[in-house]
Amino acid sequence: MQLKGEFARSVRRLASRPLLTPGPLRTLSFIALRQPVPQSHVVRVRGKLAYGHVKQLRDMDLITDDRVGRTRILKTTSTFADYFNLPHDTAAMKREIKNVLDVKVEVPEGSEQADAAQAVEKGSE
Secondary structure, eight states: OOOOHHHHHHHHHHHTSOSSOHHHHHHHHHHHHHOSEEHHHHHHHHOTTHHHHHHHHHHTTSEEEEEETTEEEEEEOHHHHHHTTOOSSHHHHHHHHHHHHTOOOOOOTTSHHHHHHHHHHHHHO
């Protein structure tokens, strides 16, 4: 495919612009690896700027949130899976991300994340 010379400069500028800046991208990767995760936990780990990151990611339809008690449970969406070419199944998605990043993430029993995951599962029954 070829592009007219008059449009090349504009297209080059658009094509080289990243989807997300590093801060929201790190927050998104944290959510993707630990989903479903309470927003309070994300903020505790990523800092207060995570509130803005979560809003931006939600506006881009990369994450969704479910209200459980006083917190929100954050999960990735099918848009996220499609954009990054990942499986739509949460467990398979986590395995794929861990393989690509070569990281090990464990959720201890009785932790806030495990409780949140159980609350979401009970709500979907």
